Amino acid sequence: MQCNNCSVTAIKFEIKLEGKTNLSALQTVIDHLERRGIEISSRGDKLQMDEVGAREFLDFCSDLLDVSQVVFRINQEAWQPLDRMAQVFETEWIDDVIANERLTCHYQPIVDTDENIFAYEMLARFQNEDGSMIYPNEIFPAAKTRGRLYALDRVCRMTAVKYSAALKGEKAFINFIPTSIYSPEFCLSSTISLSKKLGVDPKLLVFEVVETEKVDDLDHLKKILTYYRERGFDYALDDVGEGYSTIEMLADMKPKYMKLDMKFVQDVATDLEKQRVAKKFLRKALEIGSIPLAEGIETRQDFEWLKQSGYQLFQGYYFGKPAALPLYEQHVKA
Template sequence: MACSRCRTLPLSVETRGTLLLTGAVRELIEILIGFLEVEGLDFEDAGLELRLHEANLFEFLQRVRDAQAFNALERRGLSALLLEPGEALSFHSFTRARTLEQWLGLLDACGLIEILEAKRFVSWFQPILSATDGAVVGYESLLRGRRSDGSLMFPGEIFTLAGDNDLLFQVDRQARESALRCAAAAGLQGQIFINFVPTAIYDPVHCLQSTVGWARKLGFDPGRLVFEVVETERVGDLDHLKRILDFYRGAGYRVALDDVGSGYASLNLLATLKPDIIKIDMEIVRGIDTDTQRQSVFRALVGIARDLGIQVLAEGVETQAELAYVVGQGADLVQGYLFARPAPQPPEPQWPTF
């Protein structure tokens, strides 16, 4: 079972309980009391702590936002915590406490929270082709969130909101599970590339159990699944990442590094982690047929990958000239708009005739 961190949402539209409000000094509490009185909200005053019973944190934050009652310093000095019915205040409870500034940020992310609460993540897929003959060898899963009105929230917005509001744990777990469910529903064959964020995983043995469970339940052969590290260049704790990749390998899965070559850390990562596949960043592939600097980086990465027994995937291929170059320089796999765009049910990709 996954831990409560990634299964529990910090803010709910429906949950009611005892709302605890506190501040570093009594002067802040007095300002807060003035706000509660103006809003007509009943509360208990316990000195440096105020209690509102049968309260909804979401509604309270909406009042704070609409009234614009506190300045930035006050919002950072006041904190709130919602105790659910029957829950006793404990030291562990304080891990859920946030400042009003942080809670209001979450309120701005309520669209993402609503998607998470309703479990409305879906995955679209883009084909990955053999550089030898254009045969489809697999698909990358790409996350989308479906809002209540049917419109889509795309990865840039999803992960920005998640990163700013401490929701990466919940997003990453649901995204992995969505990739597996949607791939099975679409009847996709070949390898399935599934993105994950290393910083959203505390301990792979515990945090990844639900993903492994879904893979088994849906009948996926572990050898078909490739778990792909996103934001490869931002990895700060290599030992932690290595434990995660070792866990995946131990379960029979393959691993890939995304966006390789976009910074200076790539070479060390390749030597230390020795992934099965590297995806060379689209910023290197774009216009590579006419850019000698990009060509030098690409050739160097291919040479190192060959020495280490790593497959090379060139991503973001958009023109025949780019394709001709990366194929000629030793790419094993290719991916990009030249062949097919992401879709819920990906179309048959088009392989150019040279």
């Protein structure tokens, strides 16, 4: 069973009209939509309809109504001004990407102090129908606009678990967006089931919280992480920097791994301010029993400085760029 939020079922629009001008025109709007054969429901100053109806509404009402006093929302999410509705229509292409699972995973190595591979981060790569690439900075904003973050995050997690089955004993770091999970018992159960079906040892999966500093509901995040921990999975906090909360809060999260944001890693060997932040981060990680991981390493100099300072795991282009195959399979294929 799969919820509507995690799939690409039809979007339901709710439109609210405000102001004397708009409310006086409400019946005219309803009559027009019904003449067009559009199924709508009305309650007070609100209308509900599908996407076809919303497109017709936008075309018909741009001149008739005071659009500054019309708001809409999709799938019970936050209200938005009407002028953003067109963006929802323009991002319809993402439904096809999700429904047809037009994505693969690339592997980026994470190494220990001896530069042996400890794990791989699973990084999603998206394609259009013609095979051309869709970049993450394009697809995630589109998913948010269209109310598909739940569905996109789910298909990314499931794909990453599938690809992790190809690893030979190394851990797999799998990203997830905590704000896209409203109920861990429901939203994460399919991920757990798939890992069991593929015979993937939970101890080899590390769920990585992305956009750590943007999490507002810490209690909700704790609930998600507790759900994973109780089922044998580890988790990591990503992109942690100087300004991220307190030692007490981080200790309460009990992350197995903490990733130092790459903006404090690159050129750390020569930048005194970055060194200060990196050392402060290291002390926090060790104090709460987390394994410190530095990401974004591009030079030997930065790697050596971080290693000598006490960092235990490392990731970045210096050790390997994301690739379609794990490093050892690349060598076999070569």
